Amino acid sequence: MLAASVIDELKAALGPEGVREHEPMSAHTTFRIGGPADAFVCPASVSQVQEVVRICHAAGVKLWVIGCGSDLLVADRGLSGVVMEVGERLSRIDVDGCRLIVQAGATNAAVSEAACAHGLSGYEFACGIPGTVGGAAIMNAGAYDGEFADVARELTCVDARGALVHVTHDQADWGYRHSMMDDSGLIVVEAVLELAPASPADVRAAIDDLTQRRTSKQPLDLPSAGSTFKRPEGYFAGKLIQDAGLRGYRVGGAQVSEKHTGFVVNAGGATAADVRQLIADVQDRVRASQGVDLHPEVRMWGFDA
Ligand SMILES: Cc1cc2nc3c(=O)[nH]c(=O)nc-3n(C[C@H](O)[C@H](O)[C@H](O)COP(=O)(O)OP(=O)(O)OC[C@H]3O[C@@H](n4cnc5c(N)ncnc54)[C@H](O)[C@@H]3O)c2cc1C
Known part of the structure; x- marks a missing residue:
């Protein structure tokens, strides 16, 4: 049970529309399973992420971070504390030459579509991984001989006290379903991805092929x-x-x-x-x-x- 003062602080930081109490986690996991979270918050900016972290840290409240909930099994009795979704409200994708600057709540599908539209290859592997860039960074999501570490150059994260932290590719220490950010409890808010120029038709063909392979087998x-x-x-x-x-x-x-x-x-x-x-x-x-x-x-x- 969260103190009313914590709920009030979260509402003051995010606006009442950014905070829901007793939110069923079954609505936020691809398993469609999970009991209620004491509070569920959806920040719309990096500074709001920092503010949520600071509020929870100061109050000694457990903070859970989710993207699309596509790798989670949440208990039937739910979660004590605050669940923060880094999702749709933090999903901007900017293109700068061969680089994509992507907020962590962007879905892998949206990033692979944006890359295709700009004639950039390298993120096709993730088109059917139903999570966010944040989730992909945390566990080095991979499929069909590609993985997040292949294209990620650097990350911006928020630490346990709400400070911004810059993480280089080497510091991320990606391995099979492993990252330094996961070990350290860093919240990913932005990633810079470096892709290669390609014809949009070729990128589209690769996306279609992988989608067909996934649909036929999964x-x-x-x-x-x-x-x-x-x-x-x-x-x-x-x-x-x-x-x-x-x-x-x-x-x-x-x-x-x-x-x-x-x-x-x-x-x-x-x-x-x-x-x-x-x-x-x-x-x-x-x-x-x-x-x-x-x-x-x-x-x-x-x-x-
Ligand atoms: C049908 C299906 C197919 C799948 N295929 C693949 C596949 O081919 N390859 C693969 O690797 N995975 C696959 N997955 C699993 C899953 O989609 C990936 O692991 C994905 O990267 C999880 O991302 P998410 O945003 O859903 O994270 P969530 O499930 O919400 O969270 C997973 C973990 O990441 C953390 N996290 C999420 N966002 C952030 C953030 N911004 N900052 C810090 N921590 C964060 C959470 O705290 C949690 O520990 C599949 C899942 C499904 C349902």
Whole structure:
């Protein structure tokens, strides 16, 4: 339960339209699962992000940052504290030659479309990753032999006290689903991407090809958080799960996708508890049958440890 004074300060900083109380997180995750956040705020400028951080820091309130919620499983009981969405209200994209200067709330789809329109190649890999640039920077999102680190040159972030921090490519220390910003709790507010000149027709063809490959293989008709598990060294998670006989395995409304066994989907009315149990069952069965430990890629928020 948040103190009324914190809500008042947030409303003073963002305007009443930028703050919602008891907001269901199911409306902000691609799993369509998750109980209420005490407060949900949507800053419309970098200075508002800084202000939210300062207010939460001074009050000792937990601050959660989300983009599109496409890599999250939020507990049914919800989240204590303040959830800050770096999203649509912070999504400007500017083009300067081969460089895109992108606010962190821009979606990967919007960035790849902007790049295409300006005849710039390099961000096509991300066109179907349903998250923001901030989310991509935090976990070095990747697909089809491309990853965020390939094109990102520098970032602007906000630290835990609300100060602006400049992060170079080397400082970001990107690896497989890893970044320094994630380790350090930095909030990404802007990225500079460097792309290569190309014909818009060629960029469009690459986007169409990747979209077709994704649509044919992934269960995009059902809510999910994408690949549920990280790729174990030397294996593919989906193949291990399939070989363990778990295609279509269900716990309540949660299911191992029939179409792609690397995805857990919300097949209808799934709770976070269903998904969590199913993940634990899959880990147990794969370990027992093939001796491999699967680690979740999806981030689980609001559960007891
Ligand atoms: C159908 C589907 C397909 C997918 N395919 C892929 C794929 O091919 N490759 C891939 O890598 N991922 C994939 N994903 C997973 C997901 O889309 C990515 O991980 C994405 O980068 C998450 O971005 P987001 O904005 O949704 O972040 P969220 O899910 O909102 O947040 C994820 C993490 O990033 C942090 N975060 C978000 N924004 C910021 C910010 N501005 N500053 C600091 N921290 C922030 C959050 O605190 C959280 O820890 C897929 C998901 C789905 C549903």
